[in-house]
Amino acid sequence: MSSNDKTTDTLSTQDARMGQGADDRFNSPLREAFGSTPFILTKFDKFMNWVRGSSMFMLQFGIACCSIEMIHTYAIKHDLDRFGAGVPRSSPRQADVMIVPGTIVSKFAPRMKRVYDQMPEPKFVVGMGSCTISGGPFQEGYNVIKGAEEVIPVDIHVPGCPPRPEALIYGVAKLQERVANGESAPVTVKPYEMEQFGDLEQDEIVQKLADQIDEDDLVMRYNWTDSP
Amino acid sequence: MTGPLQATTLPETLSGLLGLNTNDPLQWFLAALIASALVGTLMLTNTALVIWAKRKITAAFTDRIAINRVGPFGLLIIVADAVRLLSKELIVPDEVDRPAYDLAPLVLASSALLGFAVIPMGNGIQIADPETGLAYVFAVASLASLGLVMAGYASNNKYSFLGSLRAVAQNLAYEIPLVLTGVSVVIFAGTLRLSEIVAAQSETLFTLGGLAIPSWYAFVNPFAFVLFMAANLAEVGRNPFDIPEAPNEIVAGYMTEYSSVYFVLLYLGEFIHVFLGAAIVTTLFLGGPAGPVLPGIVWFLIKIWAVFLFTQWTRSAVPRVRIDQLIEIGWKGMLVLSIANLVLTAVIVGVLV
Amino acid sequence: MSLEEPRDAKPEIGVTDDGLDYDALAALLGDTLLDREDHVTTEGFVVRPDDVQDALRTLKQEAGFDHCSCVTAQEYQDRYESIYHLKKYDDPTHELSVVVPTSRDDPVSQSANDVYRTADWHEREAYDLVGIEYEDHPDMRRILLPETWQGHPLGRDYDQTQPQVVTLREHANPLQEDHMADDTDTMFINVGPHHPATHGVLHLKTVLDGEQVADVEPDIGYLHRCEEQLCQQCTYRHQIMPYPDRWDYTANLINEWSYARAAETLADIDVPEYAQVLRTMSAELSRMAGHFLALGTFALDVYGEFTAIFQYAFRDREIAQDILEDLTGQRMMHNYFRLGGVVWDLPNPREEFFEKTRDFLDDLPAKLDEYHDMITSNEIFQVRCVNTGVLEPDVAKEYGATGPVARGSGIDYDLRRDDPYGYYPELDWDVVTEDGCDNYARVLVRMQEVEESAKIVEQCLDLLEDWPEDERTLQSNVPRTIKPEPDTEIYSAIENAKGELGIYIRSDGTDKPARFKIRSPSFSNLQALPEMSNGEYVADLIATLGSLDIILGEVDR
Incomplete structure (x- = not known):
């Protein structure tokens, strides 16, 4: 990952995000061993895709305004559980889908990345609201990450500020459809990746912080100018 | 080998059906194995149904519909959920205490399953019927706390650790009232053998307008029944006593770090445990598998599902108490009450019988 | 002291x-x-x-x-x-x-x-x-931005494009040695920033002694969205108004009033009476929605996840939101106020709107009774909430607590009455106070405030219904661009669902404010959390946090 990071300067952001290894999240060692895709595995894959698309545990995860509409989506009138996606788990270890409901700021991005990393594969992300697309109304803020995709790959974007519960349901249903069809998010490389502090290039900022931060600490470095 | 009241156990029936020799230890073992597999499958099927039922019941309490897209009434969610959870990545965090971390889910799930070995489920479905049946059930049911401690301590997570400590404190505080209340039933029935306890409840207590009310201990001693239900809620960790899990305080308690297969085992174990609690309640207080018209096993299932429904009801409607209040209720309230109940029962039984 | x-x-x-x-x-x-x-x-x-x-x-x-x-x-x-x-x-x-x-x-x-x-x-x-x-400040550290941030973003010579490095230190390894004090048997635990009980992204650095909280330090800034900077980049007339909706995102509409009041006083703009009634009514509906949410999430903290109470509270909030949607066109981010009035009249046909709103108000007493049955008269709930999270009035004043938190501590302070604005002085309603100072009192205050809000909405509906058709002025005459005199400074506040929401604006003669400062009630209320929960149990810490009803969008801005 970090080797890809270094090349972001020369690649366009989109190319950098696409990277290599896109779409290989479902490829099992078993299939690699076979080399091709035998019939039985295709059927099995189909079944597994159906399974993953029919039932999802959501991560109980609230960030900002959108989380209020997200709760409404779970609650009485909209009832996301009809789609088999209404069980919020508070521990990321047991969740399949992370709905990112709100603005991500610099202080929170590393934490969100950590939570995402704690989820077991296969995992999916629904970006809820404009803030997870581009930073939304707060895009010009000094502290705001310009979209969730800067930090973690997002499968479905639901636009709106905030999206109505119906829109979120549509987004989740769309995600289920995509998963059931065996499609996954092409995004595997992110501009902001957590790195060990000691590995960062020694520029002015890193030197300034050198005695404050332990070499082994994980850090996220924001190059605001590279953001879209 | 068999008492006068005792029905034949399932392995014996099976031996008869399959023509196995009960005196040959190997063949006897085979029969017992098949019987256990049958009962285990029955209970696991029950628990699998919970995946669907729990969501539907909660939805009914909260004016929602819940799953209705996957299969008829959303029933296929059971397949989907189970396979999906099993197929997820198994994350074993760094620095977990390896054997304990792996064993804990097994201990939790199997300890609860073990309890069903001696529960009479009607229609001769009972794997074994030892004289100390009740003591055995309580013993294996409390093995679960061991599993919880292992899970919490081995996870290398402070929330899990807190959760498991809570679980131990809670189980200590509630095991004693639970057993003492159970003992009051033993005093009535005069035996620890579960089949005999069930048999003792089949007599008619009184007749109400032509309807014979059986002498279920829930009717004979409602006070003990209420006590037992409350203590049982704490024992299986449901609201208002779900503090070892308390998702809003300590995330998911001992479960926090578990994913995939291990999580399935913990989840199953938790619900098998609820069902074991329900089965104990059914056997001790609700006349076991007895009931009119329908076969015994159906009545047994209806009764344990009724108790399960009760746990879901409290889960939806009752606030969670705090850990210190829980301990206080346990040691200062329930224990005193259960001892009073025991003494009272002893006096009544001593005077009347 | x-x-x-x-x-x-x-x-x-x-x-x-x-x-x-x-x-x-x-x-x-x-x-x-x-x-x-x-x-x-x-x-x-x-x-x-x-x-x-x-x-x-x-x-x-x-x-x-x-x-x-x-x-x-x-x-x-x-x-x-x-x-x-x-x-x-x-x-x-x-x-x-x-x-x-x-x-x-x-x-x-x-x-x-x-x-x-x-x-x-x-x-x-x-x-x-x-x-x-x-x-002499006891703890001069950064509060909203990460500790390793370079520069002060609202300073004049801040370069927004310079790279920043943010650490993940607190969560590196929760069992790390330095988190355990040597001489005590306490345990350090991170509650949040991703935790089900924090209702957003709050981080509580908690030291536990067994189950008891020895020390808690809120760490905020996980939702610092630079609202002040953004407001300073926008023009007075139209561009700032959408932002207040996003501060307290549970009771959105009231926040618009804070900016409207500040800017209208600054630029000396009158608001027609009809618009004032509309403002008052919509603000109170919004307050009700906010209090329903507070009730629901508090139930979430005390009852466990997704229980009946929680869902019922959201059912009722949904209705309030529907009415507001009819009125403003959006469920949450209404953007309904304009300087000098409101943007639209009631939706046509008016009768339908009146009927819908009155239905909601008529059903309310029965629903509130249901809540009282299920929540406040539940003995376990009382055991959990009475005498926990105690905030004495003196302490509350020291921390600048306002809103239901202050009124739950017996402080009779409500800007709607004490510093009147809008149509409130003409209407008949009461300020609710409770003397319990505990979590229970705060819940009671919120539930009674819903009743008071219903009274206000009811009266507003009567007024609107009888308002003569040719006097329905929605906006006064406001210049297209507003350029207040240079160096005029104003600080004015309104009562939003969480307390006193103040706005400070300094103008520099242009059409954008030179300094736009938001005083958010949750920010001050949250500060009192350590005072309320030190020595209590973990469960009470969570409940106290819930009863403070902080909204992180407002705390961090």
């Missing part, structure tokens, strides 16, 4: 029948007063950076300014300035600003932390965003 000193029985200095006598207050300060400035609703007393404590203490103890509402910091071309906005809990119309200029080369000023406990966080924020340092 001043807490123990008895309050003066004699009339406070500077109080006259028709407001404050600033000359008398100036005389009270004597030599410490350098200069006097004119602000729109009050006066600014300029004091030297090393006289801050003396001046504030004198004002607090002798003139009765017991409420430090806000601390605004800003950077001018030639100097830094911190402004302490003082008020009185007894009468919030008695306002005074204490202005402390510091030089650009050495921006050090005395901390007011000793006089007002609430100044602690406000000064940390000033340091974080503007770069003024405060002497």
Whole structure:
């Protein structure tokens, strides 16, 4: 990952995000061993895709305004559980889908990345609201990450500020459809990746912080100018 | 080998059906194995149904519909959920205490399953019927706390650790009232053998307008029944006593770090445990598998599902108490009450019988 | 500390029948007063950076300014300035600003932390965003931005494009040695920033002694969305108004009023009476929605996840949102107010709207009874909530607590009545207070406030129904661009669902504010959390946090 990071300067952001290894999240060692895709595995894959698309545990995860509409989506009138996606788990270890409901700021991005990393594969992300697309109304803020995709790959974007519960349901249903069809998010490389502090290039900022931060600490470095 | 009241156990029936020799230890073992597999499958099927039922019941309490897209009434969610959870990545965090971390889910799930070995489920479905049946059930049911401690301590997570400590404190505080209340039933029935306890409840207590009310201990001693239900809620960790899990305080308690297969085992174990609690309640207080018209096993299932429904009801409607209040209720309230109940029962039984 | 000193029985200095006598207050300060400035609703007393404590203490103890509402910091071309906005809990119309200029080369000023406990966080924020340092401050660290942040973003020479490095230190390894104190058997635990109980992204650094909380320190800034900077980049007329909706995102509409009130007073804009009624009604509907959410999430904390109470609360909130959607066109981010009025009249046909809203109000008593049955009269709930998270009135005042939190501690303080605006003075309603000071009292206050809001909405509906058709003026005449006089300063506040939401605006003659500062009630209320939960159990810490009903969008802005 970090080797890809270094090349972001020369690649366009989109190319950098696409990277290599896109779409290989479902490829099992078993299939690699076979080399091709035998019939039985295709059927099995189909079944597994159906399974993953029919039932999802959501991560109980609230960030900002959108989380209020997200709760409404779970609650009485909209009832996301009809789609088999209404069980919020508070521990990321047991969740399949992370709905990112709100603005991500610099202080929170590393934490969100950590939570995402704690989820077991296969995992999916629904970006809820404009803030997870581009930073939304707060895009010009000094502290705001310009979209969730800067930090973690997002499968479905639901636009709106905030999206109505119906829109979120549509987004989740769309995600289920995509998963059931065996499609996954092409995004595997992110501009902001957590790195060990000691590995960062020694520029002015890193030197300034050198005695404050332990070499082994994980850090996220924001190059605001590279953001879209 | 068999008492006068005792029905034949399932392995014996099976031996008869399959023509196995009960005196040959190997063949006897085979029969017992098949019987256990049958009962285990029955209970696991029950628990699998919970995946669907729990969501539907909660939805009914909260004016929602819940799953209705996957299969008829959303029933296929059971397949989907189970396979999906099993197929997820198994994350074993760094620095977990390896054997304990792996064993804990097994201990939790199997300890609860073990309890069903001696529960009479009607229609001769009972794997074994030892004289100390009740003591055995309580013993294996409390093995679960061991599993919880292992899970919490081995996870290398402070929330899990807190959760498991809570679980131990809670189980200590509630095991004693639970057993003492159970003992009051033993005093009535005069035996620890579960089949005999069930048999003792089949007599008619009184007749109400032509309807014979059986002498279920829930009717004979409602006070003990209420006590037992409350203590049982704490024992299986449901609201208002779900503090070892308390998702809003300590995330998911001992479960926090578990994913995939291990999580399935913990989840199953938790619900098998609820069902074991329900089965104990059914056997001790609700006349076991007895009931009119329908076969015994159906009545047994209806009764344990009724108790399960009760746990879901409290889960939806009752606030969670705090850990210190829980301990206080346990040691200062329930224990005193259960001892009073025991003494009272002893006096009544001593005077009347 | 001043807490123990008895309050003066004699009339406070500077109080006259028709407001404050600033000359008398100036005389009270004597030599410490350098200069006097004119602000729109009050006066600014300029004091030297090393006289801050003396001046504030004198004002607090002798003139009765017991409420430090806000601390605004800003950077001018030639100097830094911190402004302490003082008020009185007894009468919030008695306002005074204490202005402390510091030089650009050495921006050090005395901390007011000793006089007002609430100044602690406000000064940390000033340091974080503007770069003024405060002497004698117990804990001069960044509060909103990460510790490793470079530069002060609201300062004049901040370069927004420079790279930043943010660590993940707190969560590196929860069992790391340095998290355990050597001599005690306490345990350090991170609650949040991703935790089901924090209702957003709050981080509580908690030290536990067994199950009891030995120490808790809220760590905020995980939702710092630069609202002040963004408002400073927008024009007064239309561009700022959408942002207030996103501060307190549970009761959105009321926040718009804070900006509307500040800007209208600043630019001297009148609001037609009909628009005032509409504003009042919509704001109260919004307050109800906010309180339903507070009730629901509090139930989430005490009952467990996704229980019946939680769902019922959201059912009712949904209806309030529907009505607001009919009125404004959006479920949450209404953007309904305009400077000088509101954007639309009631939806057509009006009768339908009246009927729908009245249905909601008619059903409300039965629903509230249901809540009382299920929540407040539940014995386990009472055991959990009575006498937990106690916030004594004196402490609440020290921390600048307002809103239901203050009223739950028996402080009779509500800006709708005490510093009237909108149509509130013409309507018949009561300010709810409870003397319990605990979690239970705060829940009760919110539930009764829903009833009061319903009363207000009811009266507004009557008024709107009978309003003559040719007098339905929605907006007054407002110039296309608003350019207030240079260097006009205003601090004004309204009562939103969480408490006193204040806005400070300084104009520089352009069509954009030179400094836009938000005083959010949740920010001050959250500051009292350690005071309320130290020594309590973990479960009560969570419940207390829930009963404070903080909204992180408003805390971090």
